[in-house]
Amino acid sequence: MTVDNGVRVVAGAMVLLSVILTTLVHPNFIWLTAFIGANxxxxxxxxxxxxxxxxxxxGFK
Known part of the structure; x- marks a missing residue:
């Protein structure tokens, strides 16, 4: 897997995780989603x- 594809996978997984945390744990986890977008x-x-x-x-290429 290339670095570009790896970055997309990591970003997508982090967004999904932050949405789940926002829904199930605490609404302030929405700031994690905002941070990912800003990054x-x-x-x-x-x-x-x-x-x-x-x-x-x-070791990604």
């Missing part, structure tokens, strides 16, 4: 993505 926008403009860095260290 995706920031990485599109700057090219710096923490998830991509971690996935590269884990």
């Amino acid at each position: 995706l926008i920031q990485s599109a403009y700057t090219g710096i993505c923490p998830a991509a860095y971690v996935l590269k260290k884990l």
Whole structure:
């Protein structure tokens, strides 16, 4: 799997997790979803993505 696909999988899983947590645990978990969205926008403009860095260290190509 490529780093780009891995980032999409991680982002999608985190969004789903945050929606589940918001629904089942506490409404303030919506801020996790907002943070993920802001991080995706920031990485599109700057090219710096923490998830991509971690996935590269884990051996994704």
